Amino acid sequence: xxxxxQTPRYLIKTRGQQVTLSCSPISGHRxxxxxxxxxxxxxxxxxxxxxxxxxxxxxxxxxxxGRQFSNSRSEMNVSTLELGDxxxxxxxxxxxxxxxxxxxxxxxxxxxxxx
Amino acid sequence: AQxxxxxxxEMSVQEAETxxxxxxxDTSESxxxxxxxxxxxxxxxxxxxxxxxxxxxxxxxxxFSVNFQKAAKSFSLKISDSQLGDAAxxxxxxxxxxxxxxxxxxxxxxxxxxxx
Numbered sequence: 628x629x630x631x632x633q634t635p636r637y638l639i640k641t642r643g644q645q646v647t648l649s650c651s652p653i654s655g656h657r658x659x660x661x662x663x664x665x666x667x668x669x670x671x672x673x674x675x676x677x678x679x680x681x682x683x684x685x686x687x688x689x690x691x692x693g694r695q696f697s698n699s700r701s702e703m704n705v706s707t708l709e710l711g712d713x714x715x716x717x718x719x720x721x722x723x724x725x726x727x728x729x730x731x732x733x734x735x736x737x738x739x740x741x742x
Numbered sequence: 743a744q745x746x747x748x749x750x751x752e753m754s755v756q757e758a759e760t761x762x763x764x765x766x767x768d769t770s771e772s773x774x775x776x777x778x779x780x781x782x783x784x785x786x787x788x789x790x791x792x793x794x795x796x797x798x799x800x801x802x803x804x805x806f807s808v809n810f811q812k813a814a815k816s817f818s819l820k821i822s823d824s825q826l827g828d829a830a831x832x833x834x835x836x837x838x839x840x841x842x843x844x845x846x847x848x849x850x851x852x853x854x855x856x857x858x
Binding site for chain 1: 850
């Protein structure tokens, strides 16, 4: 099976712009989670989608939003970009396994630089 | 709220030696899961090992093993016979009971250097 793919891999934007990142999960996986990774904060959970519904949300401002399509592909949008949004954005997909046996599979990430 | 703390930003180990990475967490829950993830330089993050809180036996995966101390809320990772390919960022992660809450909480990571 193909792994989790994320596009684009690199992005450079300026403050005030908006950006959309895409994630394609492993075939058959219905859950997609998004994380922001920065050197100082580590990985922080943004949100999780399951069957086109946002099921969990982290502590990020409303500028961060997402959606999931019927084919489980997910997009994340950040509006009105700030310098502090520069980070590696990771997507992870997960299959619904037995209790405790599920595994998150991470994509390679999209590195966003805001100037 | 749950927290995960990795107090060692960086560790070094000689090839073929053993190293232990520390992780502590805080939670009021009794049922949860703990994980160690590895992120090699410029490569994707992968799961190294998982531990169910209800299991007393420490998890092992080949050269990787954990020391899970539930009462002390400690979850350390031991890497035996370290190899150059073990060089990476290691993240400790916590996940609540699976009944609807799939939010993972990660520590800030420990960078492991393996010296030849």
